[in-house]
Amino acid sequence: MIIDCHTHVWQYPGHLSETFVQEASLMRKTPINMNIDLADHWKAMGPVDRAFVFAIKFAHSGMVVPNEYVADYVKQHPEKLIGVASVDPTEKGAVEELERAVQDLGMKALKLSSIYQNFHPCDERAMAVYEKACQLRIPLIVHQATTFPRNAPLKYANPVLMEDVALKFPDLKIVLAHLGHPWEREAIVLIRKQPNVYADLSALYYRSWQFYNSMLLCVEYDVTHKLLFGSDYPVTTPQDSIDNLHRVNRHVIDTPLPKVSKDVIEEIIHRDTLSVLGIET
Ligand SMILES: [Zn+2]
DSSP, X not given: OOEEEEEEOOOTTTSBOHHHHHHHHHHXXXXXXXXXXXXHHHHHTTTOSEEEEEOXXXXXXXXXXXXXXXXXXXXXXXXXXXXXXXXXXXXXXXXHHHHHHHHTTOOOEEEEOHHHHTOOTTOHHHHHHHHHHHHHTOOEEXXXXXXXXXXXXXXXXXXXXXXXXXXXXXXXXXXXXXXXXXXXXXXXXXXXXXXXXXXXXXXXXXXXXXXXXXXXXXXXTTOGGGEEOOOOBTSSOHHHHHHHHHTXXXXXXXXXXXXXXXXXXXXXXXXXXXXXXXXXX
């Protein structure tokens, strides 16, 4: 069983602002697909058994993929796809919208991001949303990491800021997307000491030296059992992410430098993320 816990769908024009698209194209050597055909997403999920699909409510940064849009797509493939809701804690009605997305649309998790949505992780409006997620017994996936839009505030982005949330809501399962890059060390020490905080490895492998070093740090801090497989499609595909996890040691193969073991890599790829996060389907 392979579960991709981090994938996107969006339409352009429609779900992304012009500024977002311009900034994205400046930032990447290889431009990512700005209009995702649902058939392309479905095809790319071929190598995995289950895939999380994110709604996105990041108006501050120019990305809004409605819960209904994702729920409609998930309904086409309910045996494989898992809908992840998004709400904007800075907007009125966020708590009610989350309840509706879970109870009426069948979404199974919540996606938020302090940096994309411009709020401090401990903002009381966000606390109310976490509390609702706890009541609904759904996990929280947070992009608590850097990103490229110029007006997305780095001051809210460090994964360590999630520690107070984890302490206040000890039963809330929290996933730090992208291992909190470039604050992987902070993410690692947080997932090590907070029992219900995990991290996904999506969209990291193409910074191959940083990825090797982060993975090695995970081994040395003994947190590899808290790592979840993800691709961040369309940024990478599940197949490329699997292949490049297998190649994590490629810079050090014929050297005495330490390696990430095959067993660790296979465990991550085949982790039962649904059970880990308490998601029933
Ligand atoms: Zn993503």
